[in-house]
Amino acid sequence: MFILKGVSRSFGAVLALERVNLTVESGKTTVLIGPSGCGKSTLLRLMLGLLAPTSGGLEFEGAPITPANAPALRQRMGYVVQGGGLFPHLTARENVALLARHLGWSRECTEARTRELALLARIEDDIWDRYPREISGGQGQRVALVRALMLDPEVLLLDEPLGALDPLVRADLQEGLAQVFSTLKKTVVLVTHDLGEAAFFGHTLVLMQGGRIVQEGSLKELQETPADPFVTRFLEAQGRLVV
Amino acid sequence: MRKRKVLLLLGCLAAAFVPLTERVDGLRVGSKKFTESVILGELVALTAQEAGVDMLHARELGGTRIVYEALLAGEIDVYPEYTGTLTQEIFAGERIDDLGALRERLLKDGIIMSARLGFNNGYALGMLAERAHALGIETVSDLAGHTDLVLGFGNEFMDRQDGWPALQRIYGLPQQSVSGMDHDLAYRQLSLGVIDVMEVYTTDAGIRYHNIKLLRDDREHFSLYEAVLLYRADLDKREPRLVRGMLALTEKISAVDMLAMNSAAQLERIPEREVAARFLAEALSLEVAPKVETRLLRLKKYTLEHLAMVRLSFLLAILCGLPLGILAAKKRRLGQVVLALVGMIQTIPALALLVILIQPAAFLGLGGVGSGSAAAIAALFLYSLLPIVRNTCEGLRDISPDLSEAALALGLPPAARLFEVELPLASRTILAGLKTAAILNIGFATLGALIGAGGYGQPILTGIRLDDSALILEGALPSALLALLAQGLFEILDRVLIPAGLRLPPAD
Ligand SMILES: Nc1ncnc2c1ncn2[C@@H]1O[C@H](COP(=O)(O)OP(=O)(O)OP(=O)(O)O)[C@@H](O)[C@H]1O
Ligand SMILES: [Mg+2]
Numbered sequence: 001m002f003i004l005k006g007v008s009r010s011f012g013a014v015l016a017l018e019r020v021n022l023t024v025e026s027g028k029t030t031v032l033i034g035p036s037g038c039g040k041s042t043l044l045r046l047m048l049g050l051l052a053p054t055s056g057g058l059e060f061e062g063a064p065i066t067p068a069n070a071p072a073l074r075q076r077m078g079y080v081v082q083g084g085g086l087f088p089h090l091t092a093r094e095n096v097a098l099l100a101r102h103l104g105w106s107r108e109c110t111e112a113r114t115r116e117l118a119l120l121a122r123i124e125d126d127i128w129d130r131y132p133r134e135i136s137g138g139q140g141q142r143v144a145l146v147r148a149l150m151l152d153p154e155v156l157l158l159d160e161p162l163g164a165l166d167p168l169v170r171a172d173l174q175e176g177l178a179q180v181f182s183t184l185k186k187t188v189v190l191v192t193h194d195l196g197e198a199a200f201f202g203h204t205l206v207l208m209q210g211g212r213i214v215q216e217g218s219l220k221e222l223q224e225t226p227a228d229p230f231v232t233r234f235l236e237a238q239g240r241l242v243v
Numbered sequence: 244m245r246k247r248k249v250l251l252l253l254g255c256l257a258a259a260f261v262p263l264t265e266r267v268d269g270l271r272v273g274s275k276k277f278t279e280s281v282i283l284g285e286l287v288a289l290t291a292q293e294a295g296v297d298m299l300h301a302r303e304l305g306g307t308r309i310v311y312e313a314l315l316a317g318e319i320d321v322y323p324e325y326t327g328t329l330t331q332e333i334f335a336g337e338r339i340d341d342l343g344a345l346r347e348r349l350l351k352d353g354i355i356m357s358a359r360l361g362f363n364n365g366y367a368l369g370m371l372a373e374r375a376h377a378l379g380i381e382t383v384s385d386l387a388g389h390t391d392l393v394l395g396f397g398n399e400f401m402d403r404q405d406g407w408p409a410l411q412r413i414y415g416l417p418q419q420s421v422s423g424m425d426h427d428l429a430y431r432q433l434s435l436g437v438i439d440v441m442e443v444y445t446t447d448a449g450i451r452y453h454n455i456k457l458l459r460d461d462r463e464h465f466s467l468y469e470a471v472l473l474y475r476a477d478l479d480k481r482e483p484r485l486v487r488g489m490l491a492l493t494e495k496i497s498a499v500d501m502l503a504m505n506s507a508a509q510l511e512r513i514p515e516r517e518v519a520a521r522f523l524a525e526a527l528s529l530e531v532a533p534k535v536e537t538r539l540l541r542l543k544k545y546t547l548e549h550l551a552m553v554r555l556s557f558l559l560a561i562l563c564g565l566p567l568g569i570l571a572a573k574k575r576r577l578g579q580v581v582l583a584l585v586g587m588i589q590t591i592p593a594l595a596l597l598v599i600l601i602q603p604a605a606f607l608g609l610g611g612v613g614s615g616s617a618a619a620i621a622a623l624f625l626y627s628l629l630p631i632v633r634n635t636c637e638g639l640r641d642i643s644p645d646l647s648e649a650a651l652a653l654g655l656p657p658a659a660r661l662f663e664v665e666l667p668l669a670s671r672t673i674l675a676g677l678k679t680a681a682i683l684n685i686g687f688a689t690l691g692a693l694i695g696a697g698g699y700g701q702p703i704l705t706g707i708r709l710d711d712s713a714l715i716l717e718g719a720l721p722s723a724l725l726a727l728l729a730q731g732l733f734e735i736l737d738r739v740l741i742p743a744g745l746r747l748p749p750a751d
Contacts, residue, residue: 048652075654085649088749089667089742098663099653131744147653 001026001155001187002047007056009042016042018211019056024155029181029188031202033195035234038208040191041082044157047189048079078148082159082191084140086132092143093128100150117146120180122172138169145177155187162197174200195219195238207231251739256558269297270482273310273319273695276303276704277426278508278515279364279446279501283323285519287472287489289531293523294488301695303704306399307332309598309694311473315352316605320475321489325364327468329356331405342469349473357472357490362446362498365468366400368410369443369455371433382461383414386440390417395438397426405466406442413464427707444468446501448509470496495526509709538717541702546721549698552616552688553725556623557681564628564680565673568635569661578636585632588625593690596622601694619691626687627680634676638669670741678733685726689718699725 002024009017017039024030024047032040045051046058049070058065060073086095093114100110118125121142127135135143141161148156161177162170178201181188192198198205199219206216215227226232270291274284284300291298301319304310311333313319329349330339339345349356368383375381378389386392394416400406401423410416424432429441430449443450443457445468450457472489479486500522507518516533523529536544567585571578588596600618607617642665650664666673692700699718706714738746 045648050648050651071654071656074652077652079649079652081645081649081652083645085645087646087649087664087668087744088747089670089744091744099655102655102659102663131747133744133747133749151654 001061002189003059004043004046005057005059007043007046007053007058009039009046009051009054015211017046017053020211020213022206022213022216024187024189025204026187027185028203029190029201030204030206031198032189032191032206032208033193033198034208034214036193039211040193040208041159043208044079044159044189044191047157048074048077075151076153077155077157078151078153079157080141080144080148080159080161082163084132084137084144086140086144086147088132091129091131092135092139095132095143096147096150098147103151113150114146117149120176120183121146122176138165138173141165142173142176145180149180149184152184153186155189156181158188158190160191160193162192170197177201195235207234209234248740269299270321270478270485271299271301271319273301273304273313273322275307275310275322276305276693276708277444278448278708279444279505280323281515282504282508282519283360283470283472285516285533286492286523287321287323289516289519289523289533290488290491290529291485293529293531294484296482296485296488298485303692303701303708304695305594305597305693309601312598312601313605313694314354314473314475316602317475318601318605320478321472323360323470324356324473325468325470326356326359327365327405327466331466332399332403335404350476353476354473355476355479357474358493360470360472360492361494361496362501363467363469364444364446364498364501366405366442366465367445367457367460368440369433369450369457370440371436372454372456374436374439375456375458380458382459383410383464384461386416386418386458387414390419392418392439393437394418394421394440395424395429395432396421396442397429398423399426400442405464410464413462425707427710431710446498446505448502448505451502451506452510470501491527496522500526512709512711542717542721545697545699545701545718546725548696548701549685549688549691549722549725552619552623552691552696552698553681553684556620556688557627557684559620559624560627560631560680560684561677563624564631564676565635567628568632568673568676569639571632571636572639582633582636585629589629593622593626593687594693596625597690597694616691616694616696618694619688619696623684623687623691627684630676630679630683631673632676634672634679635669638672638676639665641672642668667742668745671737671745674733674737674740678730681729681733682726685722685729689722 002022004020004022007017007020008015020043032043034040042051046053047060047065049065049067052067063069065073086092087098090098096114097110100113114128123139123142123146127139127143132140132143145158145161148158162173165173174197181201188201190201202219204216205219205222207214207222209230215222215231222231223235226235272284272287272291274280281302284302288298288300301313304313304319307328310319310322311324314322326342326345329345334345334348337348339348346356368386370380380386380389396407407421422438429438430453432438433441433455434453443455445457449455472492474486504518504522507513508515520531520533523531567581571581597618600621604617604621646664646668650660655663688698689700689703691698692704699722702714702718706712706716706718
């Protein structure tokens with residue numbers, strides 16, 4: 001679905017990504033993992049065409065992503081920014097319906113789609129007319145997810161969708177999300193810096209450090225044939241949590 | 244919710260176009276902002292009324308430049324002037340030796356000068372009689388012996404060719420502390436002892452009131468200031484009745500008459516119109532019943548004029564300021580240029596801006612001076628831009644990058660992004676800018692009176708001229724109230740226009 005070839009991106013003197021090669025397969029969940037600041041969010045932004053690479057190229061479904069076609073491509077992708085990115089001036093319902101309304105969907109159609117997704121994401125009924133500041137972080141994350149799924153996108157790009165949640169809620173939501181992904185058979189690119197979560201979701205784990213991909217593969221591959229001492233260190237630092 | 248907002252905006256727009264002041268397309272007599280000029284203006288207006296011609300008096304139009312330009316531009320048709328002012332100020336630098344030459348020079352501008360009205364109102368230097376006596380000062384030359392006297396002159400006098408610079412040269416005056424101030428305020432300073440010497444016009448009522456001694460011009464420096472009427476050459480054809488009527492005033496007003504009228508208006512606080520009517524009855528046996536205005540009617544008129552100025556200029560400022568602010572937020576480079584330009588306008592002194600704008604307004608066929616003055620509205624518009632543009636730009640730039648990214652990633656088209664996400668998110672800052680602009684605008688609009696646009700500035704100007712605090716308050720109080728009202732209105736507008744979700748306290 002996505003093919004990245006030698007993608008680099010720098011911000012002034014900071015090299016956020018350095019010659020990244022990556023293939024994201026359809027229908028699979030790819031997890032980007034790595035320490036804070038290693039370039040995970042930047043990589044997602046490049047895939048969405050929100051940022052252009054400094055060098056190298058990206059393809060989506062075989063066609064290169066350019067500033068010209070990016071807006072059209074983005075309508076086929078669902079994105080949840082780090083932190084949810086719900087608009088504080090709109091209620092949960094309005095947030096979710098914003099784009100659909102613009103595309104001229106009927107109210108009934110939007111409502112039906114919202115209900116269907118709410119069920120999947122296990123969202124309580126009584127939060128829909130509240131503003132983002134009136135709902136909890138976890139509820140907000142789920143609403144953001146529903147907003148991203150509204151148009152039934154081919155790909156979901158999720159930047160720490162479960163960040164900053166307490167462990168219990170987190171575990172519960174992981175279940176929910178996993179169910180959503182498998183039910184809808186989506187291609188998912190998910191960012192986390194939690195190894196347990198990566199292992200839970202990921203068909204493929206992509207471990208990054210300092211703007212480079214250190215290794216990609218299943219958790220097992222990473223554990224058994226580490227490409228670099230960093231892999232082992234990273235796994236060990238977090239590994240105590242993995243069963 | 245959306246419907247309510249749209250209705251509200253449409254309502255505001257509609258309200259902005261309800262005419263508030265009548266536009267008088269008839270004839271206009273102008274006057275400068277001192278009592279004598281206003282009385283002479285009233286005399287002309289009353290003779291017009293007597294002759295059955297509709298004529299409006301654009302009172303207190305500020306200084307000589309403004310009034311003369313207004314006459315040239317056809318904004319007014321006639322106004323009282325002094326020969327000395329014409330030769331020394333308007334045609335400064337041109338050699339004009341006598342009245343005949345002056346008359347010809349004016350004709351070149353398409354303007355006719357009447358015969359003299361009958362009195363000379365020249366410049367003289369004055370001191371409080373007591374102080375002059377104590378120091379033994381009789382003539383201007385005597386001043387040279389008193390180095391530490393404090394001199395205070397009207398701003399016009401400071402700059403005039405025949406004003407302070409020439410006076411200092413010819414009499415060799417050594418005084419160091421010389422300052423320019425408003426002529427009417429100078430009287431106050433003189434009576435308080437802040438200044439010792441000021442310039443006066445020889446028919447000023449203040450001379451009697453403050454018991455001022457005029458210092459003899461022993462070197463005959465000051466020129467003659469014969470009062471005349473200046474009118475547009477086409478007036479003879481357009482309204483011969485009016486010209487005949489007003490020319491009946493020539494050679495009829497003596498210096499004593501004028502000083503008496505000035506005193507009646509200034510010291511006894513008799514309205515200028517009534518003073519003029521009395522004079523016409525006595526000297527010309529013309530019985531004209533002047534239309535009187537009650538305080539309430541006056542207040543209503545000022546309010547409507549003020550609102551008319553504020554409303555149109557503010558609306559235009561919003562219509563231009565919001566797009567400019569959006570542009571500035573989206574295009575960094577261009578934004579800096581726009582903000583710098585708009586900021587620069589703010590530094591132009593208000594009076595200068597008003598004067599600069601009179602000619603272009605007249606050129607475009609818009610009213611430059613008088614009520615509904617396009618120059619005043621344009622100036623207010625320009626002054627209101629800065630807070631609107633700056634706040635719009637800042638409000639948009641301050642939106643958290645997460646949210647802009649979310650809107651972008653959602654695939655909303657640019658227009659929808661702007662209207663549905665960015666503007667609502669920036670609404671609080673934008674409205675704060677509008678509020679500041681409105682309040683500034685209401686305050687600045689009092690300056691519109693300087694070019695005859697009326698409003699609350701009118702009683703303030705008159706009050707300063709007549710040294711009448713009650714009259715000043717008649718303008719200053721409602722203006723302050725209007726500003727408060729605007730403030731209150733914007734608090735309500737905040738409730739309606741800032742989305743409810745943004746008025747909640749931020750989570751965590
Ligand atoms: N717009 C930007 N301007 C300058 N530097 C940036 C910008 N965006 C990212 N960076 C830098 O690029 C590097 C990678 O940032 P990125 O946000 O991709 O990290 P991340 O892996 O998502 O981190 P985290 O887990 O904390 O979210 C960081 O060093 C960051 O400071
Ligand atoms: Mg990140």
